[in-house]
Amino acid sequence: MQNVLKIIQKLALEHDKISPDLVREKNIKLGLRNEDGTGVFVGITSKGQVIGYKKEIGGDGSSTKVDLEGELYYCGYNVKDLVRYQQKEGRFGFEETTYLLLTSELPRKEHLDIFTGELAQRRGLPDDAKKIILGRPLHDDQMGSLHTIVSAMHLFDDNPNSTDIKDLSRQCIDLIAKFPTIVAYNYHASAGHRKELSELLEPRDDYSHAENFLYMLHGKKPDKMTAHLLDMMLVLHAEHGGGNNSTFTVRTVSSSGANSYMAICSGIASLSGHLHGGANEAVEGMMENIKQHVKDWDDDDEVAGYLKKILDKKVGDKSGKIYGIGHAVYTKSDPRAVILEHKAAEIAKKNGMEKEFRLYRSVARLAPEIVLDKKGKVAAANVDFYSGFVYRSMGIPKELFTPMFAMSRVAGWSAHRIEEIIQGRLMRPSYFSSLAGPRRDYKSLTSR
Numbered sequence: 001m002q003n004v005l006k007i008i009q010k011l012a013l014e015h016d017k018i019s020p021d022l023v024r025e026k027n028i029k030l031g032l033r034n035e036d037g038t039g040v041f042v043g044i045t046s047k048g049q050v051i052g053y054k055k056e057i058g059g060d061g062s063s064t065k066v067d068l069e070g071e072l073y074y075c076g077y078n079v080k081d082l083v084r085y086q087q088k089e090g091r092f093g094f095e096e097t098t099y100l101l102l103t104s105e106l107p108r109k110e111h112l113d114i115f116t117g118e119l120a121q122r123r124g125l126p127d128d129a130k131k132i133i134l135g136r137p138l139h140d141d142q143m144g145s146l147h148t149i150v151s152a153m154h155l156f157d158d159n160p161n162s163t164d165i166k167d168l169s170r171q172c173i174d175l176i177a178k179f180p181t182i183v184a185y186n187y188h189a190s191a192g193h194r195k196e197l198s199e200l201l202e203p204r205d206d207y208s209h210a211e212n213f214l215y216m217l218h219g220k221k222p223d224k225m226t227a228h229l230l231d232m233m234l235v236l237h238a239e240h241g242g243g244n245n246s247t248f249t250v251r252t253v254s255s256s257g258a259n260s261y262m263a264i265c266s267g268i269a270s271l272s273g274h275l276h277g278g279a280n281e282a283v284e285g286m287m288e289n290i291k292q293h294v295k296d297w298d299d300d301d302e303v304a305g306y307l308k309k310i311l312d313k314k315v316g317d318k319s320g321k322i323y324g325i326g327h328a329v330y331t332k333s334d335p336r337a338v339i340l341e342h343k344a345a346e347i348a349k350k351n352g353m354e355k356e357f358r359l360y361r362s363v364a365r366l367a368p369e370i371v372l373d374k375k376g377k378v379a380a381a382n383v384d385f386y387s388g389f390v391y392r393s394m395g396i397p398k399e400l401f402t403p404m405f406a407m408s409r410v411a412g413w414s415a416h417r418i419e420e421i422i423q424g425r426l427m428r429p430s431y432f433s434s435l436a437g438p439r440r441d442y443k444s445l446t447s448r
Contacts, residue, residue, distance in 0.1 A: 092208035122177035123203035172414035184216035239412030246270035280388035324385030336383035
C-alpha cells in the first residue's frame with residue numbers, strides 16, 4: 001500500500017504543477033488574480049466594498065496600480081462611521097450591522113428593537129443538537145466541530161432545502177443567532193471541558209450578542225468595556241466584500257441551489273484554512289517567538305534585526321512571512337487594524353499588558369519598512385495582527401480565535417447567500433488544460 005501511495009504522490013506532483021510560462025501565454029488568472037495582484041471582477045454586490053488601491057489609465061491605455069489608505073464600506077456606509085456612532089451612543093452595534101448587511105438599509109429604532117429581540121429568541125439549541133455536540137469524540141478541532149454542528153442543524157428545519165426568500169431569511173437569521181451558542185458549547189465539550197447536558201448554560205435573551213457569548217463562555221456577565229470591545233470586533237469582521245475566499249465560496253455553493261446549511265458550512269470550511277482564517281493564531285505564534293528571542297523589546301534595532309531574519313527564513317517557522325503584515329487588497333493601511341489598534345491599547349492598559357503591546361506596535365511600525373526594503377512591496381498591519389492579542393486580553397482561548405471569526409462573518413456570508421440566490425446564476429468558470437495535446441491514446445491494462 002505504501003508503494004502505491006508513493007506512486008500516487010509522485011504522479012500528482014508531476015502532473016499538477018504548472019509552468020509559469022503557460023500561465024502567461026494563456027493569460028490565466030490564477031487565484032482569480034490579475035497579473036498585478038488585483039482581483040478579477042466576477043460579480044456585483046451591494047454588501048461590502050474593500051478599497052486599498054485605484055487604477056489609473058494612461059494615454060496608451062495601460063493601467064497603473066496606485067496604493068491608497070484602506071477603506072471598508074458596508075452597503076455604502078464607512079465601517080469607521082458605524083463603529084464611531086455605535087460607540088458614541090454607547091450601544092452594541094453587531095445587531096444593527098447584521099440588519100444592514102441583510103437588507104442594505106440602516107434600521108429605524110423600532111425595527112432594530114424587533115430584529116434584536118428576534119435574534120435573542122433564536123439563540124437556544126434543541127436538546128438533540130446539544131447531544132450531538134456532547135457526543136462527538138474528544139478533540140480540539142473547534143472549526144471541524146463548528147462545521148459538523150452547523151451541518152446538523154438542517155435536521156431541525158422542517159423545510160431545509162427551500163430557497164424561497166422567506167425561508168432563506170429565517171434560516172440565515174437563525175444561524176447568525178445560534179453561532180455563538182454552538183461555538184461556546186463546542187468549546188465546553190472539547191477535551192478538558194466535558195460537561196453534561198444539564199450543565200450547559202442556556203443563552204440569555206436579555207443580553208446583547210456580544211454579552212451573551214462572553215457569558216456562555218465564562219459563566220458570568222462580562223464587564224462593559226470587554227463586551228463593547230468584542231461587539232466592535234464582531235462588527236469589524238462581519239463582512240469584507242464578495243471576493244474574500246470564504247464569502248466567495250458561500251456564493252459559489254449558493255449559486256448551485258444548495259441549502260443554507262451546506263452553503264454556510266462551505267464558508268466555515270474555507271475559513272478553517274491557514275491562509276484565510278488562521279492568520280491571527282499565526283501572529284500570536286510569531287510574537288511568542290519574537291518575545292523569546294528579542295532581549296530588549298524597546299530596542300528598534302534589535303526588533304528590526306530579528307524581523308529581517310524572519311523574512312530571510314532563518315528564524316521563526318522559517319516560512320519567510322511576517323504574519324499580520326500585508327493584505328490582498330489593502331496596501332497602505334487596513335482600516336480595521338487602525339480602529340483596533342486604539343482599542344487594543346486601552347485593554348492593554350486595563351490588563352497591565354502595556355509593555356507587550358508596545359512590542360506589537362513596534363513590529364507593526366518596523367515590519368512594513370523592512371518588507372518594502374527587501375521585497376519592494378507596500379504593506380501594513382492588517383486586522384489579524386491585533387485581533388489575537390485583543391482576544392487573549394479578554395481571556396478567550398486561542399482555539400476559539402477562528403470560530404469567533406466565523407461567528408462574525410456568518411452575517412456577511414448570509415447576506416451574500418441571499419443576494420446570490422436572488423441573482424440566480426450558476427458559477428461555472430473555465431480551466432485551460434495543462435496537457436500537451438487534446439487527447440491521449442488509451443492502452444489496455446495488460447499493455448501498460
